[in-house]
Amino acid sequence: MPLEPVIGLEIHVQLKTKTKMFCPCSAHETGALPNTHVCPICLGFPGVLPVVNQAAVRAGILLGLALNCEIAEHSKFDRKNYFYPDLPKAYQISQYDLPIAKNGFLEIHVPGGAREHARIGITRAHLEEDAAKSFHSVPPTSQGGVGGVACTLVDFNRGGTPLIETVTEPDFGSPHEAKVFLQELRLIARYLGISDADMEKGHLRCDANISMRQFDEAGNIVGLRFNPKTEIKNLNSFRHVERALEYEIDRQTRLWEALTPPSTSTTRGWDDAKGVTLEQRSKEDAADYRYFPEPDIPPLALKDIAQEMRSQLPELPEARRTRFASEYGFKAADARAACDDPALADFVEAVFSELGTWLRALPEMEEVNEEGLTSERQKLARLVSGWLFSKLAGILADRGIDIRTMKITPENFAEFITLIATRKLNNASGLKVLDAMLNDGNDPTHIMEDRNLGQVDDEGLLAEIVSRVVEEYPAEVARYRAGEEQLLKYLIGMVMKASEGTADAALAKNLLLVKLKS
Ligand code: ADP
Ligand code: ZN
Ligand code: MG
Numbered sequence: 001m002p003l004e005p006v007i008g009l010e011i012h013v014q015l016k017t018k019t020k021m022f023c024p025c026s027a028h029e030t031g032a033l034p035n036t037h038v039c040p041i042c043l044g045f046p047g048v049l050p051v052v053n054q055a056a057v058r059a060g061i062l063l064g065l066a067l068n069c070e071i072a073e074h075s076k077f078d079r080k081n082y083f084y085p086d087l088p089k090a091y092q093i094s095q096y097d098l099p100i101a102k103n104g105f106l107e108i109h110v111p112g113g114a115r116e117h118a119r120i121g122i123t124r125a126h127l128e129e130d131a132a133k134s135f136h137s138v139p140p141t142s143q144g145g146v147g148g149v150a151c152t153l154v155d156f157n158r159g160g161t162p163l164i165e166t167v168t169e170p171d172f173g174s175p176h177e178a179k180v181f182l183q184e185l186r187l188i189a190r191y192l193g194i195s196d197a198d199m200e201k202g203h204l205r206c207d208a209n210i211s212m213r214q215f216d217e218a219g220n221i222v223g224l225r226f227n228p229k230t231e232i233k234n235l236n237s238f239r240h241v242e243r244a245l246e247y248e249i250d251r252q253t254r255l256w257e258a259l260t261p262p263s264t265s266t267t268r269g270w271d272d273a274k275g276v277t278l279e280q281r282s283k284e285d286a287a288d289y290r291y292f293p294e295p296d297i298p299p300l301a302l303k304d305i306a307q308e309m310r311s312q313l314p315e316l317p318e319a320r321r322t323r324f325a326s327e328y329g330f331k332a333a334d335a336r337a338a339c340d341d342p343a344l345a346d347f348v349e350a351v352f353s354e355l356g357t358w359l360r361a362l363p364e365m366e367e368v369n370e371e372g373l374t375s376e377r378q379k380l381a382r383l384v385s386g387w388l389f390s391k392l393a394g395i396l397a398d399r400g401i402d403i404r405t406m407k408i409t410p411e412n413f414a415e416f417i418t419l420i421a422t423r424k425l426n427n428a429s430g431l432k433v434l435d436a437m438l439n440d441g442n443d444p445t446h447i448m449e450d451r452n453l454g455q456v457d458d459e460g461l462l463a464e465i466v467s468r469v470v471e472e473y474p475a476e477v478a479r480y481r482a483g484e485e486q487l488l489k490y491l492i493g494m495v496m497k498a499s500e501g502t503a504d505a506a507l508a509k510n511l512l513l514v515k516l517k518s
Contacts, residue, residue: 001222003212003256005249006229007178008170010207011185012163013195014130015059020160021129022050022093022297027161030201034155042129042160044088049296052077056162057100059194060127061302061309063164064101066188066316067122071306075100077127077294085154086131094165096291099126100302106188107318108180109336118177121169132159164194170209170226175245179238182206187317190342199237206235208245211262212252228265232277235270244270247277320345328352329381337389343404344388350410351384355417383417392434399438407441408434416444428501429453453502459511462495462503466511469494480516488512 020027023041041048064071078096104122135153166185172178186204189197197204211229214222230248235241248268255261268277315323317339324335328348339345392413396403416433419425425433425448436447448454469491470477480487488509495508 001214001216003214003253005172005174005245006170006211006213006226007172007175007245008209008229009166009168009172009178009181010209010231011166011168011182012130012205013063013166013185013189013197014203015056015162015164016193016195016203017053017055017059017162019053019055021053021056021127021162023160025160029157032157034153034157037157038159042088043156044090050093050294052297052300053162056127056164057300057302058305058309059162059192060100060125060164061306062192062194062313063166063189064104064125065306065310065313066192067101067104067106067125067166069101069104069122069125071101071302072098073301073303074098074299075302076299077297078291079294080128081290082288084131085152086134086159088132088156088159092129092131093294093297094128095126098299099124100300101125106181106184108177108184109318110177110180113176113180114173118171118173120171120177120181123167123169125164125166128163128165130158130161130163132156170211170229175242175249178208178245179242182238182241184317187340187342191314191316191320193314202236206241208232208235208241210245210248210252212249212256214256228262230262230277231265231267232270233267233280240270240272243272243275244277247275251277324348328384329378330385331381334381334385334389337385341403343402347403347410347413348384348388351388351414351417354411354414355380355384380417380421383421387417387420387430387434388413391431395434395438401438406438408437409441412437412441412443419444419448423504424448424454426502426504428496459507462499462507463511463515465495465498465503466508466515469498470512470515477516488516491516 014028017027019025020042023039025037025039025042027037029037041050061071075095075098077093079091080094080096081091083090102122102124104125106120106122108118108120110116110118133155135155168181172181182204186197186199189195189204195203199205209229209231211227213225213227216222230252232244232248235244247270252262267280269280270277321332321335321339324330324338324345325332328335330338337344338348392408395401396406416425416430416437419433420427420430425444429448432451432453433444433447436442436451437444473491473494476487476490480491491512492505492509495512496503496505499508
């Protein structure tokens with residue numbers, strides 16, 4: 001009987017606040033010496049009072065809103081008890097039964113997937129503090145190593161950093177969907193400005209839960225809807241998430257086929273070098289954590305803050321993609337390419353605002369098509385996407401330049417697009433101008449004039465070049481006239497060459513056709 005994977009994610013996002021979750025120590029001091037950003041609160045001394053970081057609460061609410069969650073009117077913190085060297089209090093302050101946000105969803109777009117769109121339920125999102133960082137191997141002496149002796153050392157700088165944990169419903173149908181969701185969540189965190197959400201730096205960490213279930217020919221679930229699952233802990237790259245889940249699908253499928261499906265839920269770790277998951281321990285229940293309300297922190301009343309944050313919610317990636325398509329006339333894939341990088345999207349916006357002046361000068365009588373766009377507008381969108389997302393992006397990638405630091409301003413890029421659109425500059429010369437703009441940040445009109453790269457659309461001048469070419473290639477001209485029409489392309493090529501690539505190709509073709517008829 002066929003099997004399908006059932007996947008749910010638990011994702012920790014480190015919030016980019018200045019200070020820690022419950023104390024005034026500065027957060028995110030990754031470069032600092034170990035244990036230099038600590039105080040009695042984040043070191044878990046007895047008798048101290050934690051104070052809630054309001055910026056973290058606001059950031060958490062923003063994420064809850066972006067994930068279409070209900071924000072709790074009343075929320076509270078709880079103690080989650082477990083014993084480990086990275087947790088000096090022997091409990092983590094987290095949220096148990098009254099998380100700040102619950103019952104949300106996020107739509108993801110999965111081109112080429114088994115389903116193009118998926119709505120992933122968000123069970124909850126809650127605030128908590130991060131644990132400290134432990135080093136299990138021999139540490140470098142600069143980190144306080146003790147002369148090469150293997151030991152576990154703990155750096156409490158990270159301890160107490162604000163986290164928001166998002167728990168999804170088991171709604172993913174494939175590892176790929178899980179990866180796409182994580183990437184969208186990362187982008188949302190960046191749009192909200194609440195986290196850089198960089199997985200490599202540990203700002204975004206993921207536990208992936210997976211089980212299999214059987215279904216019949218008609219697609220109906222056979223047996224239990226949810227079977228015992230494996231939780232793969234601490235995945236810290238998108239690739240690891242996808243690979244680990246694929247591995248688990250194989251492993252569990254084999255167990256099902258041998259009629260020995262997993263009978264209990266377990267926790268496993270991912271070994272990327274070996275490409276396998278390894279059993280760690282059987283999973284503890286909530287009861288094992290002995291959750292109870294944190295007595296030192298008063299409950300949170302969030303109604304007013306939620307209302308205020310709702311009004312501060314910026315435009316989110318999906319809304320921006322849709323707007324880029326409808327407002328600027330981009331194809332869906334181009335809108336996505338632009339909006340997946342906020343810096344690129346901002347650049348596009350600035351370019352179009354410059355082009356606006358120019359667009360308004362276009363003839364009023366432009367026809368409007370089904371999408372409510374004028375053909376000129378779509379032509380312009382195609383020019384911008386072609387030149388920005390493929391040509392310029394290619395040059396930037398080759399040269400290792402970032403769009404944030406490149407010398408081309410949106411004004412100059414808009415002017416460049418205008419030169420191309422009005423055919424003052426052809427494609428070959430356009431590339432040269434773009435290259436020069438990147439080098440010195442000059443404006444394209446100057447570069448074009450300085451280097452004589454302007455397109456020759458002066459009919460008189462071009463007609464002279466055409467006459468010269470017709471004289472210089474009598475054999476080819478004769479063959480064309482005798483019916484070998486493909487030679488027209490060759491002759492156009494010769495005109496382009498004689499003009500050093502500056503001729504307007506369409507005009508050259510027309511002039512040649514006239515000349516060859518005579
Ligand atoms: P736990 O008992 O491990 O705390 P939860 O019910 O709190 O389990 O769910 C934790 C995560 O595991 C959620 O993301 C949820 O979607 C996912 N999950 C729950 N049950 C399953 C299952 N049978 N298969 C796959 N994922 C599951
Ligand atoms: Zn502290
Ligand atoms: Mg749980």
